[in-house]
Amino acid sequence: MSDLRLDQVDFTTMFEAPQNYLTGTASLVISGNVTDGSTKNFSTTIPYTRSGTRADVYLDGNNTKVLANSGPDNTSLVYTFVSSETIDVLVQYSTTDITILASIFNGTGAPITLTTQTITVSAVLYDAPIGSL
Amino acid sequence: MSLVSNAQNVAFTTRWPSDKIVGVWEGSFNRATDVTTVTGDFGSIYVYRIAHGLTRPVATDLLWKATAGWTDGGCTDNFGDISISYSDSTYIYVVSSAFAPAVGTMTYKVIGSWIPDYDNTNPLVSSYVSSNKTKVFDTSINYQKVYLQNALSYTSPSTQSVTHSLGYRPNFRVFYEAFNGQVWPCYSGGTANPFLYDSSMVECIASVTTTSLSVELLSVTGTKRAWYKVYLDA
Numbered sequence: 001m002s003d004l005r006l007d008q009v010d011f012t013t014m015f016e017a018p019q020n021y022l023t024g025t026a027s028l029v030i031s032g033n034v035t036d037g038s039t040k041n042f043s044t045t046i047p048y049t050r051s052g053t054r055a056d057v058y059l060d061g062n063n064t065k066v067l068a069n070s071g072p073d074n075t076s077l078v079y080t081f082v083s084s085e086t087i088d089v090l091v092q093y094s095t096t097d098i099t100i101l102a103s104i105f106n107g108t109g110a111p112i113t114l115t116t117q118t119i120t121v122s123a124v125l126y127d128a129p130i131g132s133l
Numbered sequence: 134m135s136l137v138s139n140a141q142n143v144a145f146t147t148r149w150p151s152d153k154i155v156g157v158w159e160g161s162f163n164r165a166t167d168v169t170t171v172t173g174d175f176g177s178i179y180v181y182r183i184a185h186g187l188t189r190p191v192a193t194d195l196l197w198k199a200t201a202g203w204t205d206g207g208c209t210d211n212f213g214d215i216s217i218s219y220s221d222s223t224y225i226y227v228v229s230s231a232f233a234p235a236v237g238t239m240t241y242k243v244i245g246s247w248i249p250d251y252d253n254t255n256p257l258v259s260s261y262v263s264s265n266k267t268k269v270f271d272t273s274i275n276y277q278k279v280y281l282q283n284a285l286s287y288t289s290p291s292t293q294s295v296t297h298s299l300g301y302r303p304n305f306r307v308f309y310e311a312f313n314g315q316v317w318p319c320y321s322g323g324t325a326n327p328f329l330y331d332s333s334m335v336e337c338i339a340s341v342t343t344t345s346l347s348v349e350l351l352s353v354t355g356t357k358r359a360w361y362k363v364y365l366d367a
Binding site: 002007008013020058060065067071074077086090091093124128130 | 196242249257262322336
């Protein structure tokens with residue numbers, strides 16, 4: 001096995017570069033009423049075809065793009081709030097697709113009507129060097 | 134077609150670098166007996182350590198599964214579990230649970246990528262090809278081209294902006310030092326951050342517009358760094 005100093009290398013076949021075999025887009029269409037103390041879920045899926053897929057999943061809204069798995073302070077940037085509700089985003093893999101689920105929790109003390117909005121989801125899907133999911 | 138102006142549509146070009154995967158770690162652990170406790174003034178997190186065999190931290194991407202299905206690192210699963218991975222110069226850490234011990238088995242897949250110019254050591258790294266997939270280059274598919282990359286340095290909580298001028302919101306990644314020498318993927322949630330176990334722990338907020346990348350580090354004391362990559366693709 002050979003060694004290489006990687007800091008100044010653009011590309012080498014001694015290491016795999018993430019193989020982006022597919023991209024996908026979908027939408028989270030958010031609207032409706034949420035009673036106090038309850039959660040309303042909005043989900044969408046992006047299909048994939050190769051076992052061992054991993055994806056970078058992004059959310060796009062409010063003219064801003066963030067990574068879907070970077071925590072509530074980041075995902076809140078693409079969501080238009082009506083009050084002090086919270087948004088939590090889940091990215092989960094089945095054997096055929098990726099589910100992106102946005103959960104809006106209303107802890108404001110009163111019912112709310114969500115701001116109608118569409119958050120665009122995009123995914124860069126990699127044929128990752130991992131075993132099947 | 135000009136390859137320069139349409140580089141995102143070709144598999145590979147020497148004009149821009151590609152990421153390098155330097156290791157993949159897959160396995161499982163007992164969440165009650167195989168974890169180490171890391172304690173701060175806010176509480177504890179429970180981590181499983183994996184020796185990575187390199188001399189400096191790597192950027193980690195995690196897929197994990199406990200009770201529910203395979204979930205991205207940084208995301209909560211359907212049962213309220215949440216996990217994330219980070220690294221230092223010796224170990225990759227998979228967070229089993231935060232603020233309360235857990236039971237059962239967690240299965241993980243961690244992909245470690247090189248952080249260019251993390252420091253000035255430029256070490257030798259052994260070639261890595263996964264036994265899962267032995268083809269390292271395939272011209273029929275795309276490779277994300279690193280349009281911009283660099284390290285940012287912070288000595289106080291602040292936001293730094295990097296102009297990219299691509300005219301669209303590009304793909305990007307940001308990793309940062311939550312503690313000195315400890316590289317985490319971009320994550321922030323304040324009181325809603327389940328991994329925030331110490332008041333000196335730094336959080337990161339990062340986003341892109343059509344003109345720039347914004348990287349904010351919170352709760353910085355001393356000097357903390359962040360490493361960003363802006364990709365040519367959107």
